[in-house]
Amino acid sequence: MAILKVSRMGHPVLRTIAQPVPEDWIEKEETQRLIDDMIETMDEYHGVGLAAPQVHVSSRILVAQMLSDTEDAIEALVLVNPEIEPLNEEMETAREGCLSIPDVRGRVPRHLAISVRAIDRNGEAVSFEAEGFDARVIQHEVDHLDGILYLDRMEDLSSLCFLDEYGRYWADEEEDEE
Numbered sequence: 001m002a003i004l005k006v007s008r009m010g011h012p013v014l015r016t017i018a019q020p021v022p023e024d025w026i027e028k029e030e031t032q033r034l035i036d037d038m039i040e041t042m043d044e045y046h047g048v049g050l051a052a053p054q055v056h057v058s059s060r061i062l063v064a065q066m067l068s069d070t071e072d073a074i075e076a077l078v079l080v081n082p083e084i085e086p087l088n089e090e091m092e093t094a095r096e097g098c099l100s101i102p103d104v105r106g107r108v109p110r111h112l113a114i115s116v117r118a119i120d121r122n123g124e125a126v127s128f129e130a131e132g133f134d135a136r137v138i139q140h141e142v143d144h145l146d147g148i149l150y151l152d153r154m155e156d157l158s159s160l161c162f163l164d165e166y167g168r169y170w171a172d173e174e175e176d177e178e
């Protein structure tokens, strides 16, 4: 396994709509290695999610660490060609960060509950519902597959802040939301 270089805001790959993965590619060694490397890269940089364009690969693959995972279940969620839909109109605003926009945080509105359909790393179709933090992470990562960054989703840029200042002035206040 390898830790991959993370693309940063400004790299065109982050503004490109990623290509669907052909189903017969999923089992290929190259694809499986990419997935393993994405998980290792996410862990290395303490991310809760990572999309393939963030490692310079314009393919519709994401990995994510779900809040609903138990501590024993360290295996990351892997979604290939994910499709999501909101389950209702309800939105929630909370702070997000992104490994491609280092050391910055901002408040982003997201659908509170979504349905997810995708293919897993074994090539099996999966569908499930997610809410709250898990739904937020999946929406953030699916946005990466469509060339969208969380900054594009912010309704009020005044909540943008650096990580240090977030920790100093805002973390306690917002702790309850996250």
Ligand code: NI
Pocket: 097, 098, 099, 100, 140, 144
């Ligand atoms: Ni991100």
